[in-house]
Amino acid sequence: MFKVTKVTTKAPFKADHVGSFLRPERLKEARLKEQKGEITKEELRSIEDEEITRLVEKQKEVGLQAVTDGEFRRAWWHFDFLAGLEGVELYEAESGIQFNGVKTKADGIKVTGPVNFTNHPMIEDYKFLHSIAGDHVAKFTIPSPNMLFFRGEIDKSVYANQEALFIDLIAAYQKAIQAFYDAGCRYLQLDDTSWSIFFSEQGQKLITDQGLDIEQTADLFAKAINESIAKKPEDMIITMHICRGNFKSTYAASGGYENASEIIFGGLKVDGLFLEFDDERSGGFEPLRHVNRKDLQLVLGLITSKFGDLENPENVKARIKEASEYVGLDQICLSPQCGFASTEEGNLLTEEQQWNKVRHIVQIAEDVWK
DSSP, X not given: OOOOOOOOSSSSOSBOOOSOOOOOHHXXXXXXXXXXXXXXXXXXXXXXXXXXXXXXXXXXXXXXXXXXXXXXXXXXXSXXXXXXXXXXXXXXXXXXXXXXXXXXXXXXXXXXXEEEOOSOTHHHHHHHHHHHHTTSEXXXXXXXXXXXXXXXXXXXXXXXXXXXXXXXXXXXXXXHHHHXXXXXXXXXXXXXXXXXXXXXXXXXXXXXXXXXXXXHHHHHXXXXXXXXXXXXXXXXXXXXXXXXXXXXXXXXXXXXXXXXXXXXXXXXXXXXXXXXXXXXXXOOSGGGGGOOOTTOEEEEEEEOSSSOSOOOHHHHHHHHHHXXXXXXXXXXXXXXXXXXXXXXXXXXXXXXXXXXXXXXXHHHHHHHOO
């Protein structure tokens, strides 16, 4: 079925993953105890270290080339990092984020001062991961700069317009990328749900209801990504995961990539794109016709992280073949469509099912890219 292709030794890998994993019960209990004052922050961090070490060893065992800390130190995939920026605060909001039939807990972020990157705690989080990765690649995930604009409450006395915010935000991300690089990071991923608002009429209405222009907003999002990574060192790989929401095995948005396909596949300067393609909500592969770079890696999320049933491997291989009609097979990789626990609550499957999913991806990738 497939032309024989050499398995890549450069990230993103033919069998890869988005980053987050289900939190072990021991870790969940420890976090609750710390919140109640029953254990110290230092005791919690020690437990986190132990559980992350176990997680990394498990990732190696199942055949992954890139390992993450599973986002075990975070409650949210995005808020924890953003709240660590200078000028940004986490607060208790009036309502959570609406997903399909369920809401998240009522946390939010707000910009209360000039945004900057200084002494961010996640640099130390990366250093620990790097120290235990061994001969595997330590991959770290942070939210896209667009997520502060997309999810944040902006104090107009600090930033009167979005352009002023993005100037400081881009500068902060340039500092962040350099800081992760200096700590040893060579594989960084930007997670981004903001692009999903362009995919459907409902999402586009959210843009126009705020008095914003759809095309100009898409251009601004692309500029934020491209300028944030413009100064990255040449030997650092930066990918982006485009998501439609992932909370307790449900989603927040629907629609294929077509409405923003030219700017996503032809205008973003990342090294790779992690893309949701696990069900009909994501549309077909036709938007991939706008890929205009041979060095852009497309990590197809054909395996769902939401449920435990394993996909038919032949169906997955057939979809990879279909995607290869638009881009070369050597530009395609395979992963889950999202992480297994974008928030600490996690998706509705067991740890055993989670690891079966990852093994499934590795095996299919080995079959396709022999």
